Amino acid sequence: EIVTTQSPATLSVSPGERVTLSCRASQSVSSDLAWYQQKPGQAPRLLIYGASTRATGIPARFSGSGSGTEFTLTISSLQSEDFAVYYCQQYNNWPPWTFGQGTKVEIK
Amino acid sequence: QLQLQESGPGLVKSSETLSLTCTVSGGSISSSRYYWGWIRQPPGKGLEWIGTIYYSGTTYYNPSLRSRVTISVDTSRNQFSLKLGSVTAADTAVYYCARHGSIVGAQHYDYWGQGTLVTVSS
8 A cells, every 4th residue: 555645744834925745655656646625624626636737727826746756736825715734645556545644734 | 517415314323334325416427437436534634535436336445444335336326325334433524425537547536525424423
């Protein structure tokens, strides 16, 4: 089973700042990695798939990069609506399809 | 626009079986391009994949839950269902149904249901 580890667990940020979230896989997943955003009381929403492709309707301030075992989600200028929990998920080696434990982006 | 909707009891007694159904609208569950999955989230915790089914009935289960999980599909009703047996308080969670691609390299979850909270009571 591939384990995906996200860091940090919590990030305290001010609006307008650039944010970088990390996801590390225990073995190579090529580019088969997605990022999701989850707000309280809501289902996760797909942001990025294929490590770097934005899903439909996702603002350009969200970008993904990486391949193999190291991945990054960057929010270029954090907006108020971006405070949420972010999860990565690998889909290269399955089952199981595995999620990271999440990074919470909170207001500083 | 594809929509998924979970339904089922919100309260289940310990040691009994949790049963949920996901109804898919706006698209066919019989598409060869997609899998249909169940994911859960205990209160305040992260996401855990439970299992996945293909329209043909092929299933994949999380090894940690395999002995207690059954997922089935009813293509005539455009629904798929989850049964989780011998539940305990640890199974209390929001349960989501979701769609993900069946093609290698495209298996991200693109549509999710709103989720339903299931509480296991003693």
